Amino acid sequence: MRAERIVLLTDLEREAEGTAVIEEERDTPEGIVLIADGRPLLITEGTQLTRPKREELESLDRLEELQTGLFVQYRGLWTEAGLVEVKELSAWTNSLDEREGSLYEKYQPVMLVPPEAEAGPVVLKVDKNRYTVLDDPELQLYVDRLGKQLLPNDSAGRLGHNFWFLVVVHERPQASAFPGGVVVIHTGLFELVDNEAQLAFAIAHEIAHVTQEHAWREYLYHRKKLLVLRWATAGLGYIVESAIQRGYQRDLEEQADRLALWYMARAGYDPREGIRFLRRLQENQQGLSALLWQTHRSYGSRVEAVMNELVRYSVQGLPYELLTRDSPEFAVLRERIPRAQIDAAVEQIVEQEQ
Numbered sequence: 149m150r151a152e153r154i155v156l157l158t159d160l161e162r163e164a165e166g167t168a169v170i171e172e173e174r175d176t177p178e179g180i181v182l183i184a185d186g187r188p189l190l191i192t193e194g195t196q197l198t199r200p201k202r203e204e205l206e207s208l209d210r211l212e213e214l215q216t217g218l219f220v221q222y223r224g225l226w227t228e229a230g231l232v233e234v235k236e237l238s239a240w241t242n243s244l245d246e247r248e249g250s251l252y253e254k255y256q257p258v259m260l261v262p263p264e265a266e267a268g269p270v271v272l273k274v275d276k277n278r279y280t281v282l283d284d285p286e287l288q289l290y291v292d293r294l295g296k297q298l299l300p301n302d303s304a305g306r307l308g309h310n311f312w313f314l315v316v317v318h319e320r321p322q323a324s325a326f327p328g329g330v331v332v333i334h335t336g337l338f339e340l341v342d343n344e345a346q347l348a349f350a351i352a353h354e355i356a357h358v359t360q361e362h363a364w365r366e367y368l369y370h371r372k373k374l375l376v377l378r379w380a381t382a383g384l385g386y387i388v389e390s391a392i393q394r395g396y397q398r399d400l401e402e403q404a405d406r407l408a409l410w411y412m413a414r415a416g417y418d419p420r421e422g423i424r425f426l427r428r429l430q431e432n433q434q435g436l437s438a439l440l441w442q443t444h445r446s447y448g449s450r451v452e453a454v455m456n457e458l459v460r461y462s463v464q465g466l467p468y469e470l471l472t473r474d475s476p477e478f479a480v481l482r483e484r485i486p487r488a489q490i491d492a493a494v495e496q497i498v499e500q501e502q
């Protein structure tokens with residue numbers, strides 16, 4: 149009796165499930181391995197292909213048709229080797245819904261450059277959001293290079309995401325990503341990260357929100373809920389905007405964390421720094437960052453979930469001595485961000501807190 153219970157618990161711990169866009173596929177002697185959801189998903193002869201719940205989706209009939217860019221929903225168990233052996237899987241074509249298309253259009257970035265005669269900052273406009281672009285071409289170039297380095301292999305993706313990384317003057321230490329691929333990194337974020345690897349984690353997390361189409365998925369989730377309640381769906385624009393600025397549903401945030409560790413490790417950064425960064429946020433939950441990084445509610449469980457998986461599977465066997473934590477360039481450029489801005493930011497935060 150007792151032994152049975154232990155087995156049950158162990159199995160529960162090993163369970164993994166989720167929905168994700170396939171980012172890569174590899175043929176291995178054990179079977180096809182899909183890189184999706186920040187996890188290597190092993191497809192074997194024992195994997196059962198099922199139909200997705202939503203009937204309107206164009207689903208796959210044969211496992212051989214699995215390929216990058218498709219959506220998969222899976223359920224499986226972690227193996228000792230650090231793979232998720234998939235028991236059940238459904239997959240469908242990731243076609244661009246008209247409403248999703250309009251979401252991309254809505255968040256097309258526009259750069260407002262002041263006329264030559266007038267001095268003034270360049271302003272980035274994304275829908276109703278306006279950001280002052282930090283006037284430091286070298287830092288902009290640095291961040292753009294860092295961001296592009298973190299992109300997954302098929303970064304253009306089905307939707308032709310056009311990634312663009314920009315540092316904007318904003319006190320709140322966070323970064324945000326818009327559906328089309330614009331990632332804004334607030335100057336305040338440089339105050340919160342200890343090194344380049346942590347900055348890489350924060351940016352990679354935002355990239356994952358884009359590649360995994362989280363804005364659209366958040367929209368669908370709330371739309372369904374509202375329809376069930378027979379409520380009008382007019383407020384959905386607000387819900388998407390609020391998710392972009394303050395955070396998505398928990399499972400989407402966790403997916404972004406997992407993928408961020410994956411992206412950073414692949415780009416040669418030590419993923420343990422990503423965990424340290426999350427821990428910092430957790431420790432500060434009562435203080436500064438609760439207010440600042442509002443995107444990320446419930447750090448405790450979030451860190452734990454990611455930590456467990458990381459320690460157990462994801463980072464096994466990484467060549468840690470070869471991974472990067474920091475660069476001299478990061479320190480130099482960070483120092484250049486006008487001190488006054490950061491100080492003003494911190495002051496404002498303290499005021500809000502009181």
Ligand SMILES: [Zn+2]
Nearest residue numbers: 395401404443
């Ligand atoms: Zn997020």
